[in-house]
Ligand SMILES: Nc1ncnc2c1ncn2[C@@H]1O[C@H](COP(=O)(O)OP(=O)(O)OP(=O)(O)O)[C@@H](O)[C@H]1O
């Protein structure tokens with residue numbers, strides 16, 4: 001994290017170093033005619049302890065952005081500053097190891113830290129308790145429902161005890177009731193640990209329910225269109241009128257963004273990507 | 278909302294989501310596994326009897342099932358048979374174990390080291406297609422008519438399949454699991470040990486199964502060719518049965534060889550099933 005602060009990036013930095021900083025980040029997949037500009041000149045800051053929701057249509061590059069931040073993939077241009085040792089990513093799919101029990105899956109997060117066996121098991125049990133799966137440690141992932149697997153994945157990400165938590169549509173597979181409960185749980189953990197969270201979702205209300213800021217991405221290429229601060233007092237409720245109102249505002253903007261693409265067919269790869277550098 | 282209500286609500290939802298475990302009883306499963314085998318055996322015996330009845334060959338050249346099975350029963354009561362069986366099985370076990378060791382080492386190295394991969398990757402597949410019997414002249418030249426000659430060919434026959442199984446497993450490790458492992462802090466060797474190796478287990482098991490088939494074939498070829506004095510074996514029995522034109526004895530030995538091959542294959546099948554059940558893959562294939 002050595003980048004000098006520039007005022008061009010948005011976000012609440014309060015003079016601190018941001019936990020995550022993206023500067024002019026672009027990502028192109030493929031080469032030549034078949035290349036696809038997934039992200040174009042994205043600037044984004046997430047302050048320590050800040051909850052930022054990333055919103056955008058399907059295929060706009062949200063998962064791509066998280067992979068870049070996580071260091072699983074390299075940007076084609078621009079720079080990303082983040083402490084890669086203190087970062088956890090919860091994937092869009094559960095990504096559990098099928099040969100391990102639920103508990104052992106969570107323990108994998110502690111193994112790389114060199115904890116002893118007994119301590120790993122106890123800590124894993126705690127994290128499973130947090131996602132309300134206390135009694136399921138000895139099951140195998142395939143014996144759980146999709147939503148429960150996603151919660152195991154959440155427990156595993158939390159067990160990494162990172163400072164930055166990247167979450168890719170973590171609650172997409174859950175029913176509304178469980179999702180509400182996990183929102184509360186996540187909010188509590190975020191507060192307690194002072195986490196910086198970058199949370200991807202399709203669901204505008206979810207974004208308003210959780211975020212300090214909601215960042216709207218455009219599609220093809222993905223760019224930051226607008227950055228909505230959410231100042232509603234916490235705890236918020238997904239079904240409250242205030243959340244609904246602000247969500248409506250953002251949905252309006254999202255709709256405009258999607259309609260921009262209405263005329264052109266959506267899935268055509270761009271010809272030679274415009275040079276973004 | 279109180280945390281306790283939370284927990285109870287979620288527990289209620291989870292109970293709804295989980296399907297009750299349902300698995301057929303032991304007897305039902307045993308029966309389901311047995312009757313197709315019994316049927317197949319009956320069909321083969323019937324066809325065999327029909328061929329004998331057709332009279333294309335005289336009975337002393339091609340014995341019928343009744344004569345053969347009587348001879349088999351007779352042999353099962355003799356110590357000589359068990360000596361031969363012991364020698365053969367010991368060779369099979371030692372040869373296969375060596376093949377696994379060699380296959381593991383080669384497979385691990387080749388899947389890890391890229392230049393090595395380019396150099397010997399296709400060579401391994403090439404070795405697999407080489408009929409093991411073609412190795413024997415060389416083996417006999419190198420080791421004489423000895424145990425080593427037989428082991429040499431058994432290992433050469435089985436190790437490439439074992440290595441290939443491992444390499445395929447490594448290649449087809451789901452990328453999402455690699456990424457998950459990377460995020461959890463595993464790199465290079467630890468990633469290999471904790472993610473890649475376990476992920477390649479099903480493919481490795483398939484390699485073992487194929488390797489066994491090759492090992493067993495190579496062993497029988499070897500025992501027919503490399504006959505060591507005072508060391509009775511199944512292959513040797515086959516050889517002498519032919520020399521003595523002992524048709525029932527020959528067929529009885531063939532049955533023993535076939536049954537052993539099938540039994541071991543079944544063991545691998547069981548291991549594979551257990552693995553699939555643990556991983557939750559059986560629902561896909563069922
Ligand atoms: N490895 C890849 N190779 C080529 N193209 C890719 C690759 N990964 C993603 N893309 C393309 O990049 C674009 C952005 O993909 P990404 O997965 O980031 O979208 P997303 O915003 O996460 O979508 P969703 O909301 O559906 O998960 C898509 O058009 C996708 O086809």
Ligand SMILES: [Mg+2]
Nearest residue numbers: 062063092168
């Ligand atoms: Mg995505």
